[in-house]
Amino acid sequence: MAGIRLERLGKVFGATRAVDGIDLTIPDGEFVVLVGPSGCGKTTTLNMIAGLEVPTSGDIWIGDDRVTDWEPGDRSLGMVFQSLALFPHMTVFDNIAFPLRVKRVAPAEIERRVRAVGDTVHVGHLLAKRPATLSGGEAQRVALARTLVVEPSVFLMDEPLSSLDAKLRVEMRTEIKRLHGTLRSTFVYVTHDQAEAMTMADRIVVMHQGRIQQVGRPLEVYGNPANRFVAGFFGVPAMNFVEGELHAESGGARFVAQALGLSLPGQRLGSGPAVLGVRPEHVRLVSAGESWPAAVSLIEPLGDATLVFLDYGGPSSLVAKVDAEEKLAVGDRRSFTFRRDRIVLFDAATGGRLST
Amino acid sequence: MAGIRLERLGKVFGATRAVDGIDLTIPDGEFVVLVGPSGCGKTTTLNMIAGLEVPTSGDIWIGDDRVTDWEPGDRSLGMVFQSLALFPHMTVFDNIAFPLRVKRVAPAEIERRVRAVGDTVHVGHLLAKRPATLSGGEAQRVALARTLVVEPSVFLMDEPLSSLDAKLRVEMRTEIKRLHGTLRSTFVYVTHDQAEAMTMADRIVVMHQGRIQQVGRPLEVYGNPANRFVAGFFGVPAMNFVEGELHAESGGARFVAQALGLSLPGQRLGSGPAVLGVRPEHVRLVSAGESWPAAVSLIEPLGDATLVFLDYGGPSSLVAKVDAEEKLAVGDRRSFTFRRDRIVLFDAATGGRLST
Amino acid sequence: MRQRGFPLFPLVRHTLLLAWAAVTLFPIYWMVMTSFKQAAEWVTWPPRWFPHEPTLVNYVKVLTPGTSTFELGRQTLKILKPIGDSLIVSGIGSLIAVLLGSALAYSWARFGTGGRSYPYNILSIRMVPPIVIAVPFVVYFVTLRLLDTYTGLILVYLATSLPYVIWMMLAFVEEVPVELERAARVMGASRWKVLRSVVLPLTASGLVVTFLFVFILNWSELLLAMTLTNTEVSTIPIQLNKFQSANEGRDYGPQAAIGTIATLPVVVLGFLIQKHLLRGFSFGLLRK
Amino acid sequence: MTAAGAPGAGRLRRWLERERVFKWLPFVPVQGLFALLLLPNFLLLVYLSLLSWRITRGAWWNAAFTGLDSFQRALEDSRFLWALARTFAFAAVAVPLELLLGFGLAMLCRRSFRGRRIYTSVFLLPMMIVPAVVGYDLSMLLIDQGPFNQLLSLFAGRTVTVRWLSEYTPAQLAVIGADVWQWTALTFLVFTAGLAGLPEEPIRAARVMGASRWQIFWHIELPLLKPVIAIAVILRSMEALKMFDYPMLLTQAGPGNATETVAVYLWRVGWEFARVSDAAAMSLILLVAVAMYILVAIRVLRRERRRLTEEGAV
Amino acid sequence: QTPAGTTADARAVAGAKAYMQSKGLTSLKLNMMMPSIFTAGSTVEMANFEKETGIGVNYFEVGILQIQAKAMSEAVAKSGSFDFWIGDPISLPDLAEAGLAKPIDDLVARGKADLDDIVPGFQEQARYKGKTYGLVADGDNFILAIRKDLIDAPGERQKFKAKYGWEPGCPDTYEQWYQLAEFFTRDPKGAGVPEVYGAMGYRARSWGWRWWLQQFYAKGGMPFDDNLKPLIAGKEGLESLRDYIALTKFMPKDILGWATPQAYPFYAGGNAFSIMTYPSIAIAAEHPERSKIVGKNRYCLVPGYVVGGKLVRRSLQGYGNIFYVSSYAKHPEAAYWLAQYLTSKEVSARLVSGPNSVYDPYRRSHLTDARVIKARTKEMVETHLKNAQVMAPMILIQGAVEYNDVLDQNIQEALLGKITAEDALKNTAAAWEKITNQIGRKQQIEGWKAIKPAFPTKNVPD
């Protein structure tokens, strides 16, 4: 069993800084999810851990070993790729047996272990088939089995579920999570899907332009983003941002924006241009209290909830996520307010978080 | 301007009944979304409307014309493909101008119309570029512009947004919807994405195995599914299904399942095996009223809401979607109930809807 | 896709295709027929479209080893040694070319070794007309003691067929997903193991097609072979040229027999790999 | 390597496994081959061209430099210039014909229909025949009392006795015909592969826009096929400019000099007339002429291929 | 030192045995390059020699027109890949200069090859600048064969005489040959495909020039003056070339592509009235199975021209196989002994009379050898050796191949009507000047002087 430590890890491709000196410690047995926009360096980081790319700077430790220079095969890790990377010219059995054969395990032992792991992930009946004839979920399971069979201490997964349809994705993510529960190996998991990140991660690592933006538990990252980038990246639909000014007030601060102004008692935030962020589910339609009037400009029913676009007089409309049962019509005039405790403020220039 | 009518439309490929005699009337100006699992015949249907596939049976009417035998180019429709299908060797200008050139519009007129439509979809500044140098969203807009420029009375779109990332997808869907608002042309739109289907459609057509399962307004399909397939297909996470028995009761019916039983007063449903369906957001954690005890087996925080897996003693756990603020821990014992008015019942054998 | 209009299109198509098929088959047909004709039927007016008295004598003649009776102006060709030599030279040359060339294509496709222009530079080697290098080659090969040796000719064929190998194999190598190799690497497979167990099986059809194509090229090559060999090595084209050049010949039957023998194996191979041929000749230019 | 913990011995093996070593492994023999085989050869060619050596004049390493004399002689040698022009002219007739025929046939065989496989197999046959056999075979067909004239007589309705191998223009046609007959197979193959690889959706899009078959062909398919056309042109031109076998076997470069290609003439100058330095100079001139043409074509190919791969990303 | 033996072949065998002994060899395979169409004939005799001496031969066959190129490349390569070869006289000057052909005067002297028996003019072709480089194996001066059966057909003589005013038979002049050709061209259908063609000669690339050269010599022409200025573009050249072209219209259509393998069977098939060609035509024409015209031929003295009131006949030594020994041979002496064996009186007679022989009589003794007469007919052998009295050599100086190739090319273009006869000869002359200048005039003058004595002095044979 082994934790992972990345020390000032960097990778430069020509002129591109794909990974720009990241430090990260993943304790043994943790399930870490890497997220970030396309091209932010997730795959590159994973490949460096696997040994498939040679870092241009920094070091990688797995367990107590500095593995930076090791061959991928020596690192005792398992990797699942987005494309699954099943060998199309081998049967399922041979696919699962491949890593054992590479390690020159005795044939009888191979037979035993392949069958055992095949049963664990429910592909025992598919062993004679070829990958091309498998369904998406089956192929996914075979890829897992192939990784599991050598019992690696670290699992690396690069968007393993992204080629599955929505339904299967939900199913498989539960299964992987269950696996993690059983094995208690270290998992590093890359995904684009927020639901996956939120539900699977012990900790989420948000990356942007080769740097780590925030590391934290899922709800921490969601509810307490470290900067405007993280705040905007997480959540569908995205967090509403309102640009305005902060003024120091006695006993707190006041945020003023076009057609909007609210007091933030008890907070010391200084003065200057700032951005207020509030998630759609924290915009409430109310009839009383400190609130602002708005017109409903668009309604998007999602079934389980409804998105309401509110024109309140600011430069763009605010999106509120309200209960599906709410009776609304385009053109309605409603008042709205924010859940004060969920508001976040950012420095307009740096995007850094202001409220503490 | 033209509505579309499909009459017993069918298409057989060798042994595959890709489309199995569907009837559908789309009034002029309606935005219809086709959804369904992969391979259910959505693309084939769209291609038949476009004239790219010849139906093996049935007829297609556009406006007042029976167009079944017409060449695609004569049907006055615009089509956007999943791959966008921009002509890679032409500039954006030439791409947009192509349909006009085909129709031998005068060059000055072409110039004018391309610029006009370019401005409408905000690609005016890209006209000299080549498709390869465009970003995903830009390419998408160009594909739209190319379709718009001839002002077709019918738009066909086959998963046009599926190659974009989550954020852009949300943006573009609003844009397409706005376009529909302005043009009021007839739109037939294929998608895999439920949020798209729910938010964009005037009516949703759910297909399965070449047949239409249900046609209805989004909330109708979501809240009032015609059969178990539609119910299970819509919604992430999927609707909970509980298999059990219906017993006629005085003044109603009673549904009994393992560890679960509830009365359905005022409903005449007969007796026999049945399946109860309830969406996760309609499973409520309560402390009073008719409720059943359960243990929390898994918690998946999504940020804006939390999924709770409840072990209540049945064969599989129930998923409840609860407020993100709800304080819960795995192992907690909680009581739950269903929103009675949202329960749906299906025939266990046919999957047909039971409650009316 | 459907096409409206022109109901006669299939008819026109078949007419045109049949016409070209006839053009294609006519010389081949004639050669095969002549190989079964006796001397009296080789040249007649009107020409005989099939042998009236079919005979195998031409095949017997060219395949019987040893000297036979010579006739004035009617030398009898021998084909066994040239076939053997051709097999050795083209076989080994093409094989090494395919191995090296595909390794090179692999290295270029995966690591960009040699720079972006490398395949184009290589292609320009093929552009050099053999006659240009023929004269200095003799001078050079004499010093290396490679003249009139199998090794010499093999090296030359290796060098001249590499450009084709690299271009054809690029298409196939690029089709192998990198992730497959990475997966194998992570499982502990060495790079050799990856090549052997993953890349090789997946590009096998490409290797076969490429081998066949350069084999045909080398099997057919005349000028360099003629220049660089004397007594020890003699390929089929040289042998044919010795006896068929414009002022000789007229030994139609045995020559047709040799032509048929020299053609048959390649044609059979070609048929077997026909569907891969198409992939091999996309040169990676178009992908679905 | 300090990876003490890493299992396995074989230092060399490990060293060979490193990417920056491994990736050069195939390059060493290939570049070595070129460096040892072709480069000295080329230098020798240049050296010889600067002498006025003929085989009858002692050993080449004793021959004195005479500067560019050989080049001057070559450029004043009208037979050489004609042979050069003739070779390019043959290529200029044969290659477009092969391209057109190959393209036309590939278009006709594009969509599946009954018999397509058979046609395809037949059309590929000529490629698999040794050119020497083709030369021989055609010489048998083209004699004045041969089946080809018989067929022509049949179509013409009177006795045709064209002397295909011993009259000026017919002999040239025969040589070009041999090239076309044999290598249309290759262009057919390349174009069939190209057409099969054309993306479907832009074509469908164009159909929906009302483009006619011809417009689609002209504005969409043909431009997309440009790189394929470029490679076909390059491959065929390169080979056609080397033409040697057909004239050698069909006509002995005659009658007169009707079919004397530059390769045949160089063969004669070098080996029959023993003027090695002149042959070397002519070779270099030929090389430059071919290179100017082919390199331009390769540039086009490169541009088209680059465009295409970039576009592949969309 | 001369090996024992009374005949040249016995001495050759003895010499070879001694050689083997001195080298301590019991068997040996010599490599021999030879034109592929000539592999015929000599195999049996070579087998005999091997039986006696242990020296055998591996053939290395090459297309007849590529012998020169292969030999040149060997001159560069010096690889010793063949010990000796059969070639024609034209290539000798270049190959001697290139150092490939080995002077064998000492061996000839040692072996006492009886060269005296050879009809004058033949062995001279194997000499260059005073040295002997080879042993002649073949007397290849042209002969004219005509069909006496056609002349003797009922009524033909009378008709011919009425038309042309002389009794048909062997023509004395080219004009008479033209008349014969014209008369005996038989095209009953008038379709342009005669049943019998009036004449045949070689007009193919690389061959046709020889037939013109013979005609040119008969006109009294000489290719060069003593300063090696070309003389061909004069009156003699022009007139003879015009006649040469004119006669071609009586020949088969494809004649421009034909050499021996095509021409012989055609004539032997009875398709032509006359043919000017190599003497081995007799083998084909008198072949009991393959010929349709056995015994129907007359073999004629070569025709000529009346120059200055006197008839001048000229025959050209138009190919002539010669055994050359390579300077880079591994066993030059062994090769020489085999050559001497094969060209000796006795063995050469066997070779010349062989059933598929391509070697034509060239020794006086062949004239009286019964085997030769049986194979060739007495008339033919006699006529052939008479023709040898007026036999002229080809242009045998350095660059011969190139001089001849240029000539040939221009003649063919004139024949095809691409250029006028006048231009053809002028172009040739100009090109010859260039070649001479490039090789070196002084050297060429020397070579030309050396070959001049080989030209005949008689105008008609005795």
Ligand SMILES: Nc1ncnc2c1ncn2[C@@H]1O[C@H](COP(=O)(O)OP(=O)(O)OP(=O)(O)O)[C@@H](O)[C@H]1O
């Ligand atoms: N082999 C390479 N050569 C050059 N640049 C590369 C290479 N691999 C990756 N990059 C660049 O490095 C950056 C990071 O790429 P990486 O694949 O790690 O991103 P990612 O976060 O995995 O993106 P995605 O979500 O799209 O998979 C990108 O800008 C990419 O273009």
Ligand SMILES: Nc1ncnc2c1ncn2[C@@H]1O[C@H](COP(=O)(O)OP(=O)(O)OP(=O)(O)O)[C@@H](O)[C@H]1O
């Ligand atoms: N050209 C064809 N030949 C044979 N079968 C086809 C063809 N096109 C489609 N099919 C089959 O018809 C059925 C319907 O295909 P279609 O593409 O319409 O599905 P779809 O609903 O668009 O699926 P997806 O969501 O994956 O795009 C599938 O089973 C498919 O395999």
Ligand SMILES: [Mg+2]
């Ligand atoms: Mg990635």
Ligand SMILES: [Mg+2]
């Ligand atoms: Mg589809």
